[in-house]
Every structure is written in C-alpha cells, then in structure tokens.
Amino acid sequence: MRTDSASPQLELPVADVAEITRPPKGLWRETLERLLRKPSAIVGLTMLGILALLAIFAPVIATHDPLAVLLDIPEEGAQKRMSPCIHLLGCPGAGDDLVHTTTDATIEISALSATNSLMLAASGNTIEVWDTETGDSLMTLEHELPVTAVSWSPNDQKILSASGDELFVWDVNTRKVSRTLPLEGGANLVTWNADGTRFLSADDHNVRLWDATLWSQVGLIELEDERTAAEWNANGTLVMIASGSSVKLWNAFVGTEVASLDHDAPVISASFNRSSNRILTVIDNELHLWNTASFQEEMMIEYDGPLANGTWNENVSRGVGYVMASSDGTGLVWDDKTGELVLELPHGERIEALSGSPLATRVYTKGEYSVRVWDMSTGEEALSIKLDTPIANTSWLNTGGSILIASDNDLRIVKTTDYQYLMGVDGNVRDQFSRVIYGTRVSLMVGLTTVSLAVILGSISGAIAGFVGGWVDNIIMRIMDVMLAFPPLILAIAVVTVLGPGLQNALLAISIVFIPAYARVARSGVLAVKEEDYVTADRALGVRPVRILFRRIMPNALAPLIVQATLGIGTAILDAAALSFLGLGAQPPTPEWGAMLGAERNQIFTAPHLVFYPGIAIMITVLAFNLLGDGLRDALDPRLDR
Amino acid sequence: MVSFLARRLTLAIPVLLGILFVTFALSRLLPGDPCRSALGEHATDEICDAFNERYGLNDSIPEQFRIYINDVLHGDLGDSIRFGRPVDELMVERLPVTVELSFYAMLFAVLVGIPLGMVSAYYHNSAADVGTMIGANIGVSMPVFWLGLMLSYVFGVALKDTPLWLPPSGRLTAGVSIQPFYEAWGWNVNPDTLTFSGFLANINTLNAVLVGDWAGLRDALKHMILPAIALGTIPLAIIARMTRSSLLEVLGMNYVRTARAKGVRESQVVLKHAFRNAMLPVVTIIGLSLGSLLSGAVLTETIFGLSGVGRILYDSITGRDYTVVQAFTLIIAVIFVFINLIVDTLYAYLDPRIRLE
Numbered sequence: 001m002r003t004d005s006a007s008p009q010l011e012l013p014v015a016d017v018a019e020i021t022r023p024p025k026g027l028w029r030e031t032l033e034r035l036l037r038k039p040s041a042i043v044g045l046t047m048l049g050i051l052a053l054l055a056i057f058a059p060v061i062a063t064h065d066p067l068a069v070l071l072d073i074p075e076e077g078a079q080k081r082m083s084p085c086i087h088l089l090g091c092p093g094a095g096d097d098l099v100h101t102t103t104d105a106t107i108e109i110s111a112l113s114a115t116n117s118l119m120l121a122a123s124g125n126t127i128e129v130w131d132t133e134t135g136d137s138l139m140t141l142e143h144e145l146p147v148t149a150v151s152w153s154p155n156d157q158k159i160l161s162a163s164g165d166e167l168f169v170w171d172v173n174t175r176k177v178s179r180t181l182p183l184e185g186g187a188n189l190v191t192w193n194a195d196g197t198r199f200l201s202a203d204d205h206n207v208r209l210w211d212a213t214l215w216s217q218v219g220l221i222e223l224e225d226e227r228t229a230a231e232w233n234a235n236g237t238l239v240m241i242a243s244g245s246s247v248k249l250w251n252a253f254v255g256t257e258v259a260s261l262d263h264d265a266p267v268i269s270a271s272f273n274r275s276s277n278r279i280l281t282v283i284d285n286e287l288h289l290w291n292t293a294s295f296q297e298e299m300m301i302e303y304d305g306p307l308a309n310g311t312w313n314e315n316v317s318r319g320v321g322y323v324m325a326s327s328d329g330t331g332l333v334w335d336d337k338t339g340e341l342v343l344e345l346p347h348g349e350r351i352e353a354l355s356g357s358p359l360a361t362r363v364y365t366k367g368e369y370s371v372r373v374w375d376m377s378t379g380e381e382a383l384s385i386k387l388d389t390p391i392a393n394t395s396w397l398n399t400g401g402s403i404l405i406a407s408d409n410d411l412r413i414v415k416t417t418d419y420q421y422l423m424g425v426d427g428n429v430r431d432q433f434s435r436v437i438y439g440t441r442v443s444l445m446v447g448l449t450t451v452s453l454a455v456i457l458g459s460i461s462g463a464i465a466g467f468v469g470g471w472v473d474n475i476i477m478r479i480m481d482v483m484l485a486f487p488p489l490i491l492a493i494a495v496v497t498v499l500g501p502g503l504q505n506a507l508l509a510i511s512i513v514f515i516p517a518y519a520r521v522a523r524s525g526v527l528a529v530k531e532e533d534y535v536t537a538d539r540a541l542g543v544r545p546v547r548i549l550f551r552r553i554m555p556n557a558l559a560p561l562i563v564q565a566t567l568g569i570g571t572a573i574l575d576a577a578a579l580s581f582l583g584l585g586a587q588p589p590t591p592e593w594g595a596m597l598g599a600e601r602n603q604i605f606t607a608p609h610l611v612f613y614p615g616i617a618i619m620i621t622v623l624a625f626n627l628l629g630d631g632l633r634d635a636l637d638p639r640l641d642r
Numbered sequence: 643m644v645s646f647l648a649r650r651l652t653l654a655i656p657v658l659l660g661i662l663f664v665t666f667a668l669s670r671l672l673p674g675d676p677c678r679s680a681l682g683e684h685a686t687d688e689i690c691d692a693f694n695e696r697y698g699l700n701d702s703i704p705e706q707f708r709i710y711i712n713d714v715l716h717g718d719l720g721d722s723i724r725f726g727r728p729v730d731e732l733m734v735e736r737l738p739v740t741v742e743l744s745f746y747a748m749l750f751a752v753l754v755g756i757p758l759g760m761v762s763a764y765y766h767n768s769a770a771d772v773g774t775m776i777g778a779n780i781g782v783s784m785p786v787f788w789l790g791l792m793l794s795y796v797f798g799v800a801l802k803d804t805p806l807w808l809p810p811s812g813r814l815t816a817g818v819s820i821q822p823f824y825e826a827w828g829w830n831v832n833p834d835t836l837t838f839s840g841f842l843a844n845i846n847t848l849n850a851v852l853v854g855d856w857a858g859l860r861d862a863l864k865h866m867i868l869p870a871i872a873l874g875t876i877p878l879a880i881i882a883r884m885t886r887s888s889l890l891e892v893l894g895m896n897y898v899r900t901a902r903a904k905g906v907r908e909s910q911v912v913l914k915h916a917f918r919n920a921m922l923p924v925v926t927i928i929g930l931s932l933g934s935l936l937s938g939a940v941l942t943e944t945i946f947g948l949s950g951v952g953r954i955l956y957d958s959i960t961g962r963d964y965t966v967v968q969a970f971t972l973i974i975a976v977i978f979v980f981i982n983l984i985v986d987t988l989y990a991y992l993d994p995r996i997r998l999e
Contacts, residue, residue: 478660481656481657481660482657482660482663483664485657485978486661486664486971486974486975487933487934487936487937487974489937489938489940490936490937490952490955490971493955493956493959494668494959494967494971497672497673497960498671498672498673500673574783577787578786578787578940582940582941582944582956594787597785597787597788597791601787601791601945604795604799605795605799608792608795608799611791611792611795615785615788615789615791618785618788619780619783619784619785619788620783622782622784623779623780623783626779626782626783627779
C-alpha cells in the first residue's frame with residue numbers, strides 16, 4: 001500500500017492516486033476477523049463482556065444496596081469483618097461452634113471479659129482463661145477451695161474471684177494472685193463497677209463494697225431478706241440491691257441508703273437499663289418501671305401469668321427499647337415506652353434466662369437444656385440449640401453474632417446466624433459483594449472517560465503538531481516532553497491536589513497525564529502519512545487543511561491510536577484506583593475499588609478478604625483491557641503475525 | 643558520539659526549564675495556605691505575616707519564580723516549611739530509601755524477568771511459554787498497592803512462626819541500627835550537614851556491607867524483600883514480555899540459522915549470538931521502567947511504612963509544603979530526564995545500526 005514516497009510526483013497517473021485515496025471498505029471487517037483469531041483478544045473481549053453485563057445489571061446481581069448500612073444485622077457485620085474467614089473456603093453457619101473448649105470438671109460460672117477478647121470458666125477449684133478468637137488456653141488459676149464467684153475487671157487486666165472466706169485479685173498479665181482479701185462468710189456474687197475503681201461482694205444477706213485502689217472494704221450493707229439482685233449503675237456511683245419486697249439504691253462511696261422503691265410483694269428480679277436512668281422490677285405477674293432520677297414509678301405492666309427474669313433490651317443509637325420477662329416457657333417482650341406487648345416467644349421449656357443482643361436485634365431464651373435465638377423484628381426463631389447436659393449459663397458476645405454457652409465440661413462459642421455475605425461485610429457494615437459489583441460501573445466509566453478525553457486532546461494536539469510542523473510542532477512536543485518527565489502518578493497526585501480531591505478531578509488529572517502518550521502516537525501517525533501521494537493530491541486540489549487532516553490523514557493514523565488507547569484504559573483504571581486508594585479520588589461512600597481497598601487497608605491483618613476482592617476485581621478489569629489491547633495490536637499490525 | 647550527546651543535552655535544556663516552571667507553578671497552585679497548614683492552630687495573622695515574609699511568600703509570583711530559579715541554579719533548594727529543615731538534608735535522608743528500594747525492585751525484575759523471557763522464547767508456544775505470558779499479563783494488570791498489602795498479609799501474618807516469615811513494614815527491626823560507615827571508619831563527618839557519605843550511609847544494605855555488619859545486612863535485606871517484590875512485579879512482567887518477543891525475533895534471523903548450521907553449540911547460539919542482540923530493546927525498557935518505579939514507590943512506601951521520596955512527596959503535596967514538593971519533583975524529573983538520556987545514548991552505542999544524527 002505504501003509507495004516509495006521520496007518527493008511528490010505530480011505527474012503520476014490519476015488512476016494511481018485514486019486507488020490509494022481510501023482504505024478498502026473491507027478493512028474493518030478484516031481487522032475484526034483477524035482479531036477474533038487471537039485467543040488473547042477473545043478472552044479479553046469475553047471478560048469485558050461479562051464486566052459490562054455486571055455493570056449494567058448491577059442492581060439485579062447485587063444482593064444489597066451498596067451504600068446501605070446493614071442495620072438489621074450490624075452485629076453480624078462486625079463478626080464477619082473481624083474474622084479472616086474467606087467465604088469460598090467455607091465459613092461456619094448458624095449453630096456451628098466457632099470455639100469449643102473443655103474443662104476437667106463441670107463448669108459453674110463462665111464470663112466474657114469486657115472487651116470479649118478473653119473468656120473464663122470456673123469449675124471446682126480452678127478458673128481457666130481462654131482466648132475467645134482462637135480458643136487457646138491462656139492460664140489456669142488454682143484455688144484451694146471451690147470458686148463461688150468470679151468477675152472480670154472492666155479493663156480485662158484483673159480477675160476477681162471468691163473462694164472460701166477470701167477474695168482473690170488475679171493479675172491477668174502475670175497470671176498470679178496480686179492480692180488476697182479476707183471475706184467473712186464468703187460470697188456468691190462479685191462484680192466490678194464500670195470504671196474498675198470499686199467492686200462489691202455479696203452473700204445472701206450481706207453486700208460489701210470495696211475500694212479497688214486502696215483494696216479495703218468501704219461499706220457493709222446488711223439485708224433482712226434474702227438478696228435477689230445486686231447491680232452497679234452505669235457510672236459506678238450507685239448500687240441497686242433488691243431483697244424482700246423492696247429495691248434499694250445505695251451510695252457506693254459511703255454505703256448509705258439513697259432511695260427505696262417499695263413493692264407490694266417480694267421482688268423477683270430487678271435491673272438497671274443501660275444508661276441507669278430506669279429500673280425494671282418484677283413482682284408476681286407485674287412489671288414495674290422506675291425512674292432513677294425521681295425514684296417514682298413510671299409504668300406498670302400486667303400479664304396474665306407469673307413473671308420472672310425481668311430484663312432490658314434496648315439500643316439507644318437505633319432508638320429501640322424493650323423490656324422482657326419470661327412466664328414459665330414463654331418469653332415476653334414489651335415496648336418500654338408504651339407498655340404494649342410486642343412479642344411472645346414460645347420457647348417451650350421453662351425459661352431460666354433471656355437476653356437481648358447488644359444492638360437489640362435479637363433475643364435468646366435459655367431453658368435448662370436448650371437455647372433459642374429469636375429475631376426481634378419478626379419474632380421468628382432464628383436458631384435452636386439443644387444439649388444433652390444442663391446449661392450453666394449463656395451470654396452474648398458483644399459482636400452479637402455468637403453466644404457463649406457453658407454446659408457440663410464444655411465451653412463453646414456458637415454462631416447464631418446464617419447470614420451469608422459472599423465477600424463479607426466492610427467496616428461500615430455494608431455488603432462487600434454488592435460494592436464490588438457496583439464498583440464495576442465506576443471503574444469501566446473511569447477507564448473509558450479518562451482515555452477518551454486523553455485520546456481526544458492528545459490526538460488533536462499531536463495531529464496539529466505533526467501536520468503543521470515547524471515551531472508549532474516544537475512547542476507542543478516540548479510541552480509533552482516536560483509532562484513526560486514526571487512520573488505519571490506523581491503528576492496526577494499534584495494535579496488532583498490543585499483541583500481538589502474527588503472522582504471527577506481524578507479523572508481529569510489522569511487524562512491530563514496521559515495526553516502526551518497519545519499526542520506522540522498521533523503525531524508519528526500523521527508524519528508517516530503526511531507525505532503520501534493522496535495527501536499531496538488533496539493539497540494540490542486546494543482541499544482545506546483541516547479537512548485534509550481529519551478526513552485523509554487521521555483515519556490512517558487511527559490504528560496505533562486505538563491500540564494505545566485500549567492498552568491505556570488498563571493503566572488509567574490502575575492509576576485512578578491508586579489515587580482513590582490514597583484518598584484523592586473517589587470519595588466515600590462511592591463504591592470504587594481503590595477507595596474500598598484504601599478504607600480497609602488497616603484491616604489487612606484481621607480481615608484480608610476485604611482487601612482481597614476489590615484488588616482482584618481491579619486486576620481482572622485491567623487484564624481484560626490489556627488482553628484486548630494485545631490482540632488489537634497484533635490484528636492491526638500484520639507484521640507481528642506469527 | 644560527542645555531537646549526539648551534545649545535541650541530546652541541548653534538547654534537554656528546554657525540558658529542564660519546563661520542569662522548573664511546572665514544579666514552581668504546581669506548588670503555587672496548590673490550594674490552601676502554607677502557613678496555616680504548617681502551624682495549625684498556632685497561626686495568627688501576625689505570625690503568618692512573619693512566616694510569609696521569612697519564606698518569601700509575600701513577593702510577587704514572577705519575583706518568586708526568579709528567586710526560585712536563581713536559588714536552584716546555585717544549588718539552594720530552600721527550607722522545608724513543615725520540617726523547618728533544609729530540603730537537601732531531607733533529600734539525604736529520603737532519597738537513599740527510594741534508591742535502595744528501586745535498586746532491589748529492579749534487580750528482582752531483571753534477575754527473574756530476563757530468564758523467564760528467555761525460557762519463554764526458546765520454548766515458544768510450550769506450556770512454559772503460555773504460563774509465563776499469562777503470568778506476565780496478570781503481573782502488569784496488578785495494582786501495586788494491592789500486591790503489597792497481600793504480600794504483607796501472606797508473609798507477615800499467615801506465615802508467622804514459619805521460617806518464611808518476613809517483616810511487613812519498616813526498614814529495620816526496632817532496636818537494630820547499623821553504624822554509619824563513616825563513623826566506623828573514623829571519618830570526621832558532621833552528620834547534620836549534607837554529605838555524600840550521609841547519603842551512602844542511609845542506604846542500609848550498602849552501609850552494612852561497608853561496615854561488615856552481617857546481622858544488620860540480613861535484617862535490612864529481610865525488610866527489603868517484600869517491598870522490592872511488590873514494586874518489581876510490573877517491571878518484571880514487562881521485561882519478561884520484552885525479552886521474549888525480542889529474543890523470538892532474533893532467533894528467527896538468518897545469522898542464528900547460520901550459526902546453528904556451522905555446528906555451534908545450542909547454548910552458545912542462544913546465549914552468545916542471539917541473546918546479546920536481543921537485549922537491546924530490553925535495556926531500553928529497563929531504563930524506561932525506572933521512571934515508573936518512582937510512581938510505584940509512592941504506593942509501595944505508603945504500604946510498607948518506608949519514609950522515602952514517594953512518601954514525602956505525597957505528604958508534602960497534601961501538607962502544602964511548597965519547597966519540598968518543588969525540590970523533590972524537580973529532582974525526580976531531572977533524574978528521569980537523565981535516565982532517558984543515558985538509555986538513548988546506551989542504545990545508540992550498543993546498536994551500530996542507529997546512526998547518531
């Protein structure tokens with residue numbers, strides 16, 4: 001096709017010129033056919049087709065709204081994020097043990113530390129402590145007499161245990177007793193206050209208040225009737241003690257009575273709500289809600305059966321509050337503002353305890369041999385666990401995704417739900433899978449727009465430089481040289497910083513950075529055909545230069561531009577992801593892969609799957625464009641055909 | 643040859659001036675007030691006036707540019723606004739980190755990439771070839787930051803307590819320090835001033851070799867492995883592809899057939915006759931990759947907690963530290979221009995067919 005064009009030969013026969021005016025009509029089809037013979041191009045095109053389908057049908061494919069915070073199961077989200085469980089390798093489902101440990105004797109007491117990173121079980125004379133993540137046994141604390149009560153300090157650093165007529169304070173770091181305090185009559189309950197400065201110990205008729213800095217007893221409260229409850233308020237200044245038919249509040253510093261809430265019948269249970277501004281008490285078939293500022297009764301709820309196990313189930317940030325109690329084999333839930341009965345949970349076996357999850361989305365009810373988990377929004381049973389041995393006690397882990405169950409010699413953490421997220425849930429409790437799917441839209445858009453912009457600007461400036469030549473060429477190409485002298489990402493960072501962070505500005509910055517590459521290609525393409533005979537003929541015929549450039553020259557310089565552009569899309573996507581990773585590109589909550597990676601990068605050691613999937617997605621997209629680009633290059637340049 | 647060099651150097655001058663202009667313009671265009679950015683809540687109007695006076699920020703823009711060019715030509719890169727230290731001191735501190743990282747990344751890329759490309763070309767269309775090329779395609783498509791994070795997870799966490807464990811961040815284990823070689827050799831160097839020995843001593847592995855601190859060398863190398871792999875993977879893939887296609891072309895040439903026909907041993911044909919000629923484009927690609935390494939360095943240094951050039955550039959762009967941005971982009975661009983110049987010259991020198999116009 002190319003003639004040996006040393007100088008324009010104006011005396012050429014007309015037919016010869018006409019023959020090479022335009023590429024033959026079949027060129028595009030021929031190129032396409034050649035392209036489809038390249039395996040890499042086929043793979044690339046297929047991948048791109050799938051990605052395009054993913055982008056178009058993202059709302060159908062995604063299982064969740066990519067921006068929605070999954071408030072119905074946030075606890076589950078926290079659990080998934082922290083456990084490095086990559087779903088494809090199989091994650092435990094509802095009812096599966098996350099951790100299972102055994103002791104030598106029957107467990108009487110079990111407790112999770114305040115941060116939930118440690119758990120302990122007291123059996124016979126010993127207390128054993130495990131890591132809740134791995135189930136590794138960390139220490140065994142031996143006593144001479146049976147352990148009757150145990151409590152974690154709020155900072156996980158100390159364990160307080162009562163055994164015989166003594167209180168032991170264990171240091172978790174040294175695994176030794178740091179203090180022994182004499183305790184007349186022993187204790188069947190010990191609890192720390194919220195800031196760890198005080199604790200109380202109680203037997204059936206005496207409650208002692210202790211100072212945890214001076215390690216001395218600061219108060220003794222003697223009860224006439226047997227104690228049914230003893231609890232600290234949220235800031236550790238008051239102690240609530242229920243005995244007989246009254247609930248009394250005591251000053252924790254001096255041990256004097258502050259108020260007494262009197263009932264007509266013996267109090268069965270009493271408890272503070274989470275912020276300690278209300279108290280729930282249970283007598284016979286009545287629930288009483290008291291205000292702890294005015295010490296007045298706010299509400300009374302009646303039920304047509306005997307009640308027990310009164311407890312709160314609330315989450316202030318979600319604006320939900322319930323009170324719960326059990327009546328024999330039925331769990332009952334009332335709204336704590338209206339007193340309306342919301343749910344009846346048919347557990348069956350007589351309920352010994354019930355408790356709401358930390359975010360009040362679920363409730364478990366515990367009988368002697370079974371635990372059932374209920375969904376708060378529907379009242380339906382989510383999980384039922386039946387054991388052959390009596391269950392000593394149960395408690396929610398503060399992630400809410402699992403329950404600690406102590407039964408006989410076994411201590412286990414059981415997963416409570418079966419919610420499956422293909423790629424886990426990110427730090428803001430959003431479905432990672434849906435975000436990755438929606439990310440396809442952003443990345444394809446980023447790749448196509450940046451490269452289109454860069455190709456348009458670059459090829460125009462390159463074409464003008466090549467076509468006009470002379471000083472115009474010199475100036476344009478020196479500017480391009482200067483731009484090429486900066487590492488692309490650093491130039492892009494600088495431009496984005498000038499323009500301000502954001503996806504649009506990042507696109508613009510990347511386009512600007514890529515202009516020189518296309519300008520060079522366009523220029524060399526123009527230079528190659530500029531002296532061809534048909535151009536010379538056009539000039540001789542007086543065709544306007546602009547028309548010559550865009551109708552005669554550019555189409556011939558297009559092939560290398562297309563190859564360069566296809567290969568450039570991959571790089572553009574990578575650079576845009578890098579900018580977003582650094583926080584300069586897409587801003588939250590846009591589901592952009594680079595930004596998703598950047599947001600979870602500090603979770604790499606605990607939840608690598610959150611980093612893994614967006615990265616793989618970037619790689620697949622870039623790979624698709626690169627394969628197509630390689631195929632195109634081979635197809636458009638037959639010389640490389642082998 | 644001399645005229646070629648002279649021509650290339652003259653061509654580089656307008657580019658260098660352009661770079662000076664761009665670095666200056668970019669740093670002035672950065673939104674935000676450097677004074678308030680540097681001093682935070684301590685910045686009052688009076689303090690900021692004094693601050694602007696001190697750093698010459700009250701002068702007109704052309705005047706600032708004139709002073710800037712003058713300073714740069716006199717080798718004075720100014721003081722960092724944020725650190726309150728001369729920029730060249732920072733450079734002695736930060737540049738070696740990136741130089742060391744880039745060196746090992748390139749070493750990894752070359753040592754692995756060239757043999758892979760050779761095997762791939764020699765056993766053309768074999769399983770090894772297809773596998774290598776698929777690997778290379780994946781390699782160029784991988785985000786550096788993702789690779790870095792995954793490497794630090796796999797080697798830093800998943801393989802913990804195995805002999806394969808590698809430190810996921812930092813340059814040296816906390817507590818380990820290598821004595822600067824000039825101290826060990828009893829040189830009288832003031833560590834606070836800009837020195838070439840300071841620069842060399844900051845290249846940990848080199849310094850450890852000079853001092854003979856083998857434990858320190860081991861530690862420094864261990865810390866370098868993951869960042870070097872992360873940064874070197876893209877050049878590796880590019881080099882492997884380039885070596886393959888270049889060697890493939892050369893192996894099909896007549897003189898190779900002639901050599902074989904003469905009965906030259908196959909290893910000689912490949913390694914001596916073909917390989918040397920096939921290396922020409924590879925050399926170019928290696929040179930060009932050095933520039934892209936600096937881009938990758940921003941990300942690699944961020945992930946592996948290395949305080950090198952990339953990291954300080956990112957920090958000072960976002961922190962509006964004009965002088966540091968100017969000085970470091972300038973130095974990077976200049977290095978880049980000269981690497982290209984060297985590659986061009988080398989190429990012309992290696993390939994006699996290229997006429998040195």
